[in-house]
Amino acid sequence: MRRPNGMLGFNWGDNVEKVILQLGLSGGAWNQWLGGGGFDVYSHPTRMVKVFEQLCLVCLVSRAVKFEGIQFIFSDCDRRKMELSNVVRSGFGMEASKRDLYHVWSTGEVIRFAREQDRNICILTVTGPKFGRAHQAYLLTRGFRELFNSLQPH
Numbered sequence: 001m002r003r004p005n006g007m008l009g010f011n012w013g014d015n016v017e018k019v020i021l022q023l024g025l026s027g028g029a030w031n032q033w034l035g036g037g038g039f040d041v042y043s044h045p046t047r048m049v050k051v052f053e054q055l056c057l058v059c060l061v062s063r064a065v066k067f068e069g070i071q072f073i074f075s076d077c078d079r080r081k082m083e084l085s086n087v088v089r090s091g092f093g094m095e096a097s098k099r100d101l102y103h104v105w106s107t108g109e110v111i112r113f114a115r116e117q118d119r120n121i122c123i124l125t126v127t128g129p130k131f132g133r134a135h136q137a138y139l140l141t142r143g144f145r146e147l148f149n150s151l152q153p154h
Contacts, residue, residue, distance in 0.1 A: 001093055003105040004126050007070050008051065012128030016042065016062035023049055025058070035138030039063050039131060041071075051124070052091040054084065061131050069110075069127035069135065077115050077122035084122055088113045108132040112139075 006012055010019050020026060020042060028044030043059040051058075051072050061069035074084050086096045092111060094101070101113040108129030115122050127135055 001103070003107060003109040004092075004111060005109075005128070006067075007126050008049070010067055012066075012068060012130075014067045016060055016065055016067045019060060019067050023058070025049075025060075033061060033134075035134055035141075037063070037134040039068065039134060052087045054087060056124075061127070063130065067128075069125065069131035071126075072124040074122045074124070076120060078120050081115055081122055085113055088124055104132070104136060105129075108136075110135055 006014070008019075008023065010022075020028070025042070025044045025047050028042055028047070030040050030042050033039040033041050040062055041059050042062065043057065045057075047057075048055045049058045049072075050056075054074060056075075057073040059071040059073070060067065061071070074080070077084065082098070085101060089096055089101060101111065103111045108127075110125060110127040110132040112125045112135075113122060125135060
């Protein structure tokens with residue numbers, strides 16, 4: 001499996017405004033990414049894109065106007081998780097599996113497909129090396145925080 005150098009015909013480092021225009025996502029909103037690091041997230045609440053023949057919402061991740069990562073948000077995940085997982089794996093040339101998909105390259109790129117806790121959505125995250133490292137750190141921090149909180153007396 002080759003590491004991702006972009007998605008939907010765009011490369012990491014491309015001007016994110018160009019990506020927004022070409023995907024037809026104008027009119028959305030920018031927010032600071034929860035993990036910080038100078039990354040921002042752009043999303044449009046109603047416009048969908050097609051990835052691997054599946055319609056989904058999309059969030060673009062940028063830093064200093066450069067395209068650094070993308071998240072695809074699939075609805076009705078509880079019912080479709082295995083189907084979506086296999087579609088995503090196939091799209092990246094991977095074998096079908098029942099395990100969650102989380103692949104990290106030594107250069108920092110990430111592909112992660114997982115169901116979000118307490119929500120009926122699955123998120124496919126595909127990153128370049130800059131956002132990939134920040135995303136990994138964010139997930140580790142979140143996981144340790146959840147573990148710590150679960151060990152506290154209630």
